[in-house]
Amino acid sequence: MYQLHYWPTIQGRGEFVRMALEYAGVEYADVARADEKDGGGEDALMKAMNRKDLVYPPFAPPWLEAGDMVIGQTANILLYLGRHHDLAPHDEAGELWTHQLQLTIADFIVEIHDVHHPIGAGQYYEDQLDEAKRRAGDFRKHRVPKFLGYFEKVLDRNPASSGCLVGDKITYADLSLFQIVAGLRYAFPKLMRAIEKKYPKVMALHDRIEAQPRITAYLKSDRRIPFNKEGIFRHYEELDEAAGT
């Protein structure tokens, strides 16, 4: 059984791994979400990450323990899960193309996070509010259209015309793009209402992923942590407008 190690109170980057594990129907322990007496909690997570006997230490959560392997970096974990649970094509070109899309999603995730933390991830939002407002304007005007437009193009050009990003089967990249749309809708509802219609294939993919039985069940379960103001996607009224500046 896999052990996922991630912050226990947010979706964050761990959610992209959870989505893949849940869709694949794989059993896993979400270690830090256990009771503290059972080894859960943030302190235990930090302790686990800083263990001196870890020969291959992760830089940050999430990491996945898979037998003897300790795999860090979200996209790297998904590369592994893609191979072992049929969440990506097995031929080299298909594997790399799926991973390329995931790395582009990873770039988008950094930008989504940095909207509310443009100065420093370790500093309070309130202490970088002016900068956040400026960055949010640029993000809404330039970056969201660039990324969503890109994924719309990829869906449009997929030779399989499947509604998925890669070939004719759901991959981990599709699951991650669902999470991007869900998160943007939470964090930027005004913006998304105004622009969603420009990206019909991206939105249709979101709905299709949401309707997958295991995902539907997961989203209703208490394993799905609600969006909140500690994660990557944060709703601050002052950062959300129907347009960019």
Add this chain to the structure above:
Amino acid sequence: MYQLHYWPTIQGRGEFVRMALEYAGVEYADVARADEKDGGGEDALMKAMNRKDLVYPPFAPPWLEAGDMVIGQTANILLYLGRHHDLAPHDEAGELWTHQLQLTIADFIVEIHDVHHPIGAGQYYEDQLDEAKRRAGDFRKHRVPKFLGYFEKVLDRNPASSGCLVGDKITYADLSLFQIVAGLRYAFPKLMRAIEKKYPKVMALHDRIEAQPRITAYLKSDRRIPFNKEGIFRHYEELDEAAGT
């Protein structure tokens, strides 16, 4: 023969690919650096990226054409080159660990870039100077030590005690870490002079990579574009201090 597509006047992300190709002694065309009459130049690069017949369009340069494949995202290109040119272990655990380190380097690269562009990559540096100064203080105080300290730890814990990041052979991650150190020394000379001694293994790795015959020859050649104020690593006096704030 490979075709590398990247901005012709900067090292940028393309340099991490160039380092791997050069170290492996692989023949490649740096397409956009050719004369305009031979298909080079920025306009040709943009045109190539936006070709409507590209079924697997890259989001941004660099991308590598390898036979029929068009591979985008720097770390993904390196994953491919690692496999085909013995620049990473071939077993799954070793391949993923090398890639994990590369993805952590990729995260660092984003932060290095965003020091001078904390508000928007499409806006002028001069228009985000105040924010850049604030971010640079956080970067110097918290982020550089966190990343360099991490790679020092990885080198220290490598069971092979080889001075390389992974096992006992040079991988693409080592080549990338060389480039990080070289770039930081260019962009933040005061900071680096003050802190380098804390990361002796990282600095020794830099020197070892620099001394590899093919790399030495490359660095002296005109294929190596000099650092400048258009790339990821930029030297602005006002962002460089011996300590963070």
